[in-house]
Amino acid sequence: MRTCLPLILLLSACGPAPTDPGPGGVSVEDAKALDEAAARLEEEQADPPTLADQVNQ
Numbered sequence: 001m002r003t004c005l006p007l008i009l010l011l012s013a014c015g016p017a018p019t020d021p022g023p024g025g026v027s028v029e030d031a032k033a034l035d036e037a038a039a040r041l042e043e044e045q046a047d048p049p050t051l052a053d054q055v056n057q
Contacts, residue, residue: 019027026034 017028019029022028022031
């Protein structure tokens, strides 16, 4: 059992690489970028610019 412990610890430290495909074939890195873009869009929709702000640009 003692010989298995270091192996288990090494394997538990492994995680997905940023380029590994995730759900739907999208890489982990791309999924994170999509999540950030969605958050920005939601933030913009929560506080849209007024008509006066758009005209004065």
